[in-house]
Amino acid sequence: MSRSAPISRFLPDEAATLALGGSWAASxxxxxxxxxxxxxxxxxxTFTRGLLRGLGHNGAVKSxxxxxxxxxxxxxxxxHHFDLYRFSSPEEWQDAGLDDLFGRxxxxxxxxxxxxxxxPAADITVQLENAEAGRMCTLTAHTPQGQKSLEAWLN
Incomplete structure (x- = not known):
């Protein structure tokens, strides 16, 4: 499937980033x-923390x-919230057995x-970039499942 039209939102501060994540949670x-x-x-x-708060998680959310x-x-x-920043090679994915966490x-x-x-391929990408005095967040669906999620959020 080709990518859907991106959805962009300007986020002036951390509170707006949390709110955006929270607003997407229900969909x-x-x-x-x-x-x-x-x-x-x-x-x-921060986006993930907002998403989890919107899903009802009240505990700590750390990187x-x-x-x-x-x-x-x-x-x-x-x-599951993954951070692959410290990977020195792609094979570390297999070594860590991370495929077992996908599915439901x-x-x-x-x-x-x-x-x-x-x-695994992305259903949705979320791009966060510094812009002016805040951030620009752009969400793009790549699959029917991703498109369904973003459409539900917009409606």
Whole structure:
């Protein structure tokens, strides 16, 4: 499937990033693979924190940079938040057995390009970039499942 028309939102501050993630939460359904793109400090984990809050998670949400993955069992599905920043080769994906976490879950993957061909294809990409005094967030669907999620969010 070709990519859908991107959806862009300007986020003036951290609160707006949290709110955007929270607003998308109600339209998420598993299985779904979401790539989170952006430089260090662009707001990928903040976006994830907002999403998890919108899904009803009240506990801590931390960056999985050192743990590689943080998993959040929720009522409807488990959300796995991956961070591949420390990968030195794509084969580390297989070595860590990360494929076992896919299927009936929502998976958010930071730095997916570092997992090479081992990382499952994205249903949606979320691009966070510094812009003016805040961030620009662009969401793009790549599959029918991704398109369905974004359409539900917009409606």
């Amino acid at each position: 998420l359904a598993a299985p779904l693979v979401v790539y989170l793109h952006g430089d260090l400090g662009a707001g990928k984990t 999985p940079t050192y743990a590689l993955v943080e998993s959040y069992p929720l009522a409807a599905f488990t959300l 879950s929502v998976c958010l993957i930071e730095w997916p390009q570092l997992g090479g061909e081992f990382v």
